[in-house]
Amino acid sequence: MTTLKAKLQDDLTTAIKARDELRSSTLRLTLSAITNEEVAGKTARELSDAEVLKVIAKEAKKRREAADAFAKGGRPEQAERELAEGRVLDEYLPKQLTDEELREIVAQAVEEAKAAGAEGPRAMGAVMKIVNPKVAGLAEGGRVAAAVKELLA
Template identity: 75%
Template structure:
């Protein structure tokens, strides 16, 4: 079953169960997917990876909004955003732990060094190697920080 089909089925189930948070979150995510499909010069069907990228983007928006609400003292709104983020997290692959990320980065650094890249200037080469391996499982900033630590430290 495709991810988009699963979202549609889960939306139907959430509506029947009268789960307002789940249904509204899935509805907004499906809208974001549709918007991505019709963006550009002609409409097209998104691949599984592109759908996953849209869900990841939506989850990141929820995390950032929850942080902003929490800092502003709006705990109720922050809690809702966190709940929506948890719904979306169920459709994403398990995030990489720090140890797993460090191991992937170390492997990529060795691979880049074999190609002649070393030191802090190898950042781009290492990122090119490691990004496809961690796609959707770790945020870019976190990956970049891990690469920088591995190259400098």
Template identity: 80%
Template sequence: MTTLKSRLQDDLTAAIKAKDELRSATLRLTLSAISYEETAGKSPRVLSDDEVLKVITREAKKRREAAEAFDKGGRAESAQRERAEGDLLAEYLPKQLSDEELAAIVADAVAEAKAGGAEGQRAMGAVMKIVNPKVAGRAEGGRVAAEVKRRLAG
């Protein structure tokens, strides 16, 4: 079993003992998503820590999107709960890059891609191939893509 998954299970046990309903419900759903991912496909497998991290990232993103939808629908209590669950999941994710750190990584990647002959907006794919491994798990794809587009346009 991966260390991140076992940490989630240990935290779930502690949350249940402490009668922390929010934490236990959130961790149950996340562990359920991890189990589903392990059994999806042709044969069962054990996820690596990186794969577990991707599942947690996806679950946190779902919470953010649900909170926005609840806000638009005028359901403030539900939105607040979704945000709380998202914040709880964020504890298990790597620290997100600041806008300045992301801009610096993208600027270096754009320079590298242009040195390799990539030009204009068509360089987007080349730049993303360079940037993605450097920011994996520390910045959302949409945020990265927006910064790359901004750099290539300017």
């Protein structure tokens, strides 16, 4: 069974051979972020696929944030480059939930929290505890929090 990290390394080799600069630089940066994560802490270790996915998601989020910053700063070329790198990383992430799917999961969690006695804006923490494990890796935290706030209001 090929690990996700091994797949990234294979894809990097393919991208280098194909002279795909965008893909190879994006994968190189991501692999070094994975390596940094592996050597962080007291002992070096091999990351599980789930942990590698978290690193990829974090890297993809950095690209989106950088793209926003570049766009607001009037630098569309850099913004487009960051978005393109983000799209490369998105290929390795699970398909994100649509707004409707996310809203449905959050609505169920709100009902569960109500049944447990948590209601209104103060129920935010209780609802997030129910929702987060269900949407881990499938929706960004900011989107989840916004959906929860909206349905609790």
